[in-house]
Amino acid sequence: MNSPNPTASAGQPPSTTLDQAIQSDALDCVMCGICVPHCPTFSLTHNEADGPRGRISLLLGISQGELPPDADVSRHLDTCLTCRACETVCPSGVAYGRLIDNGRTRLAQESAPATHPRGEAWFWRLLRDQLLTRRRRLGMAWQVYRGMQRLGLGGMARRLAGPMGRALPRQLSHATPPQASTQEPKSYRGRVGLFMGCTGAAMNAPAVAAARAAITAFGYQPVIPRDQICCGAMHAHSGEPEAAARQRERNAAAFKAAGVDEIIVVGTACSAELAALPASHGLTIREITEWLLEREPAEWPRLARLDHRVALHTPCSQRNHLAQPDVSRRLLEAIPGLELLEIDGNARCCGAAGMHVLLYPEQAERLREPKLASIKQLAPDLVVSANVGCATHLAAGAKLVVKQPVELLAESIAAASR
Template sequence: MHYRQGRAAMTTGASLCVKCGLCLAECPTYLASSNEANSPRGRIALIRALEAKTIRPSAHLNELLGSCLLCRRCERICPSGVPFGSIMDAGRERLGRYRPLRERLAAALITRPRAMHKAMAAAGLLQRLLPGESLARQVLARRDRDAGPLRRLYPARGSKRGKVGLFTGCSGRLLDAEALQGAVKLLTRAGYDVHVPEAQVCCGALDAHGGNLRRAHALRQKNEAVFGAIEGLDALVSVASGCGAHLAGYPGMGALHKDISEFLLDASVPQRLRFRPLEERVLAHVPCTLENVLRAGDAPLELLGAIPGLEIEELGTRGGCCGAGGLTFLSHPRLSRALRRPLVGQIEQLAPRFVLTSNAGCGLHLQQGADSPEYLHPVTLLARQLMTD
């Protein structure tokens, strides 16, 4: 969304809400607080009052709007089709100066890879910005697993079936390095040229959700230009569901976007490739962005079924939020931990070998609560089990 369209989206989208209340039973923050102001229709009412100037921007209002996880579960069941995510982004734009400095610094760091690497070199800075020693330690550990820079082009192995662009994201090479390498491995084995343009940038999701629509718009334009320069792309593929949810809304390229699991499933990878058996129990977490926005929650589960012997159980309630929700773990840590608690209980009770999630942020958040299993992207496990003979 262009930053100049924010007010129009706020007014037009918010007017669609008829206050029916169907969203209440679906909203994690309302269920946790029983406070109408923490519900979708309550937040829309606050945004409309802000636009009508019957209330003023304030730190308290920023707190109420900022506690929204943007899981967008409400959008799935709204009979009026209220574009809640866009309304929230536009409402938060009006409150940018009330956003705490720590949140703004963390968002700026995460969405700028060079700055992130410098902060990681000075681990003390990273620990001051990220809550709890364990989270900073997990981020640093993922950096140590980085396999190095990706090439710009990975040719298809065998008969070529098409051409895809791989979106790495601003922190993907840090937090999802093995998943990106796994995606390349599976895509090329399935017959696709994989283009990884070096000039791609952050998708803009964190900026948009933090109210910085101007920068989000600039990042979107850059990515559309970079991937648009690749002729004949069959799809723009992303690994992180949070990035994918934002890419799917790009006016110029959204229709080309596919989540990696959905694309591999559509490409008949379970039938075309062979995987080594794995007699292990795994818990599969379906992120809210994958289920509620991309509507591809079944894809990773079906894809994992290609691994013989794998026992798959689903973690938590489909479409719910683990509590990570963008930077919610930083802005509202108590709420974030409360939403994570039942998932941690399930992990500890079932003691799986792996917890699989399509969003690295969710994985980091869950790992803070239960550190013993290995946390992987579903594509990573598939790539590990791929038979290459």
């Protein structure tokens, strides 16, 4: 995890501090180009400015006052997915994720021209701040969509949603999430906090329910503070690090007030963002899949056989941000009967990338096409992804059943308890 964005030192304007931070990271790059073929956006345009080496050059030019942050420059930086595939192959260890976040903050300070092809920047900020990062509001909107799809009006709902409609899944499961047991254990091994994220009452509700069931089956009491809010990732990657830090701090306060010091996160992107909390809080952050794999053998409940053919998708936030490329596979391998299938190009971003799927839907869909083609060829019973954004994006491109790993584990536990 890259360190947080810098704050202005006493007597220095914010832009000066940011320029120094940008230059420090950018000058670590030796311009070797090893990263370029690993960049998903470069693979689409073959434009040097749409790859990490080109973007680093642009940021260096802006920070040194040699390049104006005009609309064209802003677009090249804004279309970066922050997948950080470049970091995994960089021989110089360039902190590209921190660099691009600082660059976007610098552009925001300059009021760089909006480059979003589907509306003004104010509209997308309003959408992000008043809907996408508000759990209850998003949950209500999601229930409306579920209801319309249940009535066979899903296509109409996607058209009415405008630009957002392209990001909505074509197929939803209306089944009740499995519950491992309705009987509370006589005693718990411990209490852990459960972070739901913005989507916990909407598209990620089945995974949250499965996580609660799994945590309980392992003998722990899941605690869900009502005051938890968005993790801050959308703001962090939109040039608003102070807003992201405030959200992380509010979440830390909510969980500490609930009397827990271990936070289990349902979703890899949220887990990566909350990991930026200062160590002084004394909080341990674990993504649910990682936490489950850390349990001792004696803590594991009985698991029933599941005869599913599963296509496994590995999100960038899991592979690159958390550096845990194999945790989903390891958890699924613990479930008897599953046949795991590898999606071609799993190391390349699917195009969801937070707000990117809404701001640049055409690019997001082009990045998704190879994965959907591979999934179609594999013909699995379902797809598994540990990131709700990736799962929703994949399901928006085809009629797929997409679940998180913990959902299959909860299903296996529930079947074994019957």
